[in-house]
Amino acid sequence: MSGFQHPEEAVLLRYIDGELPGHKSRQIRRHLEACWQCRGTVEELQHTVADCVRYRKEIPAYLPPPPQPWGDLSREFARVDATLSAEPFWKRLGFAVPFPMLRQALAGAAVLALLAAVVYQFQKAPTAKAAVLLKRAVAAEAARTTQAHLFRIRTRNHAAITRAIGPQSAKSEAMPADVETLFAEAHYNSEDPLSARSYLEWHNSLSESDDRPVETIADPVSPSEWCYRIQTAAAAGEVANATLLLSTQDLHAVEGRLDFRDQNYLEFTEIMGSTIAGGDAAAHIGSPARPAVPSQRDAIVPGLSASISDQLAVYSVLHQIGADLGSSVEVSLADGKVMVGGVGVAPGVQQRIHEELDSRPNVSVQFTEPRPIAASSLDGAAAPASTSGAAETRLEERLGGRVEFQRFRDAVLKSNETVMDRAYALRTLARTFPVEVESGLSSSDRQMLRDMLRDHLSRLSKQVTEAQSLLVPSLSAIGARVQAPGVVESTAWQSSVEDVIRASQLVEVRLSVMLGVTPGQNSTSTQLPSEVLTALADLQAQAEHCAALVNR
Amino acid sequence: MLALGIQLVEVFRLDRTATTLQDRVTKLFEESREDVYRYLLMLGLQPARAQETVQEVFLRLYQALKKGEDIQNPRGWIFRVAHNHGLKVRARQASEDTFDAAVELLAASRTDTPEHELLERERILQFHRAFESLSDQQKRCLALRMEGLRYAEIGSALGISASAVGEFLHRAMVRLKKAGQ
Numbered sequence: 001m002s003g004f005q006h007p008e009e010a011v012l013l014r015y016i017d018g019e020l021p022g023h024k025s026r027q028i029r030r031h032l033e034a035c036w037q038c039r040g041t042v043e044e045l046q047h048t049v050a051d052c053v054r055y056r057k058e059i060p061a062y063l064p065p066p067p068q069p070w071g072d073l074s075r076e077f078a079r080v081d082a083t084l085s086a087e088p089f090w091k092r093l094g095f096a097v098p099f100p101m102l103r104q105a106l107a108g109a110a111v112l113a114l115l116a117a118v119v120y121q122f123q124k125a126p127t128a129k130a131a132v133l134l135k136r137a138v139a140a141e142a143a144r145t146t147q148a149h150l151f152r153i154r155t156r157n158h159a160a161i162t163r164a165i166g167p168q169s170a171k172s173e174a175m176p177a178d179v180e181t182l183f184a185e186a187h188y189n190s191e192d193p194l195s196a197r198s199y200l201e202w203h204n205s206l207s208e209s210d211d212r213p214v215e216t217i218a219d220p221v222s223p224s225e226w227c228y229r230i231q232t233a234a235a236a237g238e239v240a241n242a243t244l245l246l247s248t249q250d251l252h253a254v255e256g257r258l259d260f261r262d263q264n265y266l267e268f269t270e271i272m273g274s275t276i277a278g279g280d281a282a283a284h285i286g287s288p289a290r291p292a293v294p295s296q297r298d299a300i301v302p303g304l305s306a307s308i309s310d311q312l313a314v315y316s317v318l319h320q321i322g323a324d325l326g327s328s329v330e331v332s333l334a335d336g337k338v339m340v341g342g343v344g345v346a347p348g349v350q351q352r353i354h355e356e357l358d359s360r361p362n363v364s365v366q367f368t369e370p371r372p373i374a375a376s377s378l379d380g381a382a383a384p385a386s387t388s389g390a391a392e393t394r395l396e397e398r399l400g401g402r403v404e405f406q407r408f409r410d411a412v413l414k415s416n417e418t419v420m421d422r423a424y425a426l427r428t429l430a431r432t433f434p435v436e437v438e439s440g441l442s443s444s445d446r447q448m449l450r451d452m453l454r455d456h457l458s459r460l461s462k463q464v465t466e467a468q469s470l471l472v473p474s475l476s477a478i479g480a481r482v483q484a485p486g487v488v489e490s491t492a493w494q495s496s497v498e499d500v501i502r503a504s505q506l507v508e509v510r511l512s513v514m515l516g517v518t519p520g521q522n523s524t525s526t527q528l529p530s531e532v533l534t535a536l537a538d539l540q541a542q543a544e545h546c547a548a549l550v551n552r
Numbered sequence: 553m554l555a556l557g558i559q560l561v562e563v564f565r566l567d568r569t570a571t572t573l574q575d576r577v578t579k580l581f582e583e584s585r586e587d588v589y590r591y592l593l594m595l596g597l598q599p600a601r602a603q604e605t606v607q608e609v610f611l612r613l614y615q616a617l618k619k620g621e622d623i624q625n626p627r628g629w630i631f632r633v634a635h636n637h638g639l640k641v642r643a644r645q646a647s648e649d650t651f652d653a654a655v656e657l658l659a660a661s662r663t664d665t666p667e668h669e670l671l672e673r674e675r676i677l678q679f680h681r682a683f684e685s686l687s688d689q690q691k692r693c694l695a696l697r698m699e700g701l702r703y704a705e706i707g708s709a710l711g712i713s714a715s716a717v718g719e720f721l722h723r724a725m726v727r728l729k730k731a732g733q
Contacts, residue, residue: 010722019703019718048729055679056698059590062676066589066603073581073610077574080615226612249608249644417713424711505708509624512704 137196480529682731
């Protein structure tokens, strides 16, 4: 943008939003000083911004107010505290000590004392009452207008048996005799196993049992949801342990599992979105309420013309042509078809997608607002800093001037953007193919999925290594040190992907603050460079852990 | 030795149960709950669900902070979690209709509006219609931007890149500008 080449309006918007990198922002400012036309455009934008501000201020008067007075959070805090204190002690200690080295030191120095305390803690810990929670869940179940839902049963010998309660019972698959026998041996209601009522009945039938404290955990299928986990150990009988997960939202049962003493198991899992309070159940299934973010557990309901396998095939095609990065292409299952669409997808990419997918049955490709997006992907990632942070200044000195620093920053930010694109592509796959959906895939489909994951992960790792090779020499020179990366804990690649996302977001935030792209509370902190390197090391560790889980 | 261990445990516990953490979350709750509530209505949650969700989100913030999570910008975090959790809640309210801000009806019912405010009301409604005509992503980006989130934070909430956020916002602004003319 030199001379009288006017910046695009989108760039001007980023400029007034403070989202351009410093050097670009200065270029625009100089241009605006010279160009009345662009100043007019900026003023129009500012006018619309002012309209937005007024709208935000006025609109509450036209919206329904909250139906209840706002509650007092303090009582709820106590509930959270109680749930946290029911967590294993070592886990809480892990969170309490953020630095792994300190954690190790503590563990070494005070291990005996802590062990003694752990025992003490367990004895003292308030046991959240599983029985009370179960009773509440049973009451909540009874209050629902209908118990209609779909669920799947798995055992050691059966991968997936779809069963249904209520109006969808036509979708029920026959119960194999050996599964029926397992239920009989467990003395567990085989008709409606995925319910608090059946669990409570079984629980009450035990002569001797031991409930573990109720824990709050992330829903294993959709990790951003929360569940209460009730665990019961039975002293006698065929079943050794039983687990029931209840949604914290409305206490409905989302997953149950009975572990037999002979290593066999019965697992029943809700097919998400299948719990219907009334009306035409069949019409609801398969037509997700939100096409952009489809309820994936719907996708495995039989009877749809397009299946999750078709959706996977579409992802694979997008992956081959690189259209699964940048998150602007959306894929969903709706109306018996795999819908491919998105807003702001570059025309060239759209054309490639049409070429690859138009001929496929069950696939519908439709893009909206086919206006080309701005060519530069870097603009949006960056914002000017009003003041230079400490690290920024030191880096600038170290690199030999502003221009060098800007070049360095652009390279780092570009590298980071690539990492984020990979991370989001991974997340899309993790959320589309949660554990139970993946387990329903054929082995060739699973192979295809895992190949895609491996590819994303290895490229992500490579990109992180590249970012490290850019950053480590310069940051080490200004005194940054890498601390040991955090602990990797996930046991399924899907939840591990969420860890990768968290780690990459942390890298992004810290990088942006350090490079003066985003104003941050601690941009002057001398610790920032170390934090950046540590976050990168952590991301690398999470990605490696995830790759190991994918390869398992 | 047991005493030392217990002491250590209590030190860590005190660190996190300090009422300052509760105060911080409560303050943020009081400052931001109406904003989050409004955002959730925009997402299509019924008012009662939206209100419950707001509380849930702030409790999750408390839980996350208490577990020692490093949250640089709690307001950005709140909106990100509200967005993701809100979509789940909306999917669950299957039996109810998605909330459609019946702004027009509410506005019409306010018969006590003084004459001089009628013009202003008409302007807000016109802007509201333009806002409603935006695509979902445009609306979400714009609503989060109005709440003061940076592009990267919006991108993180919606699972899109910061440059895509810029693009959505720009399209939204172009349409709103036309409507305002």
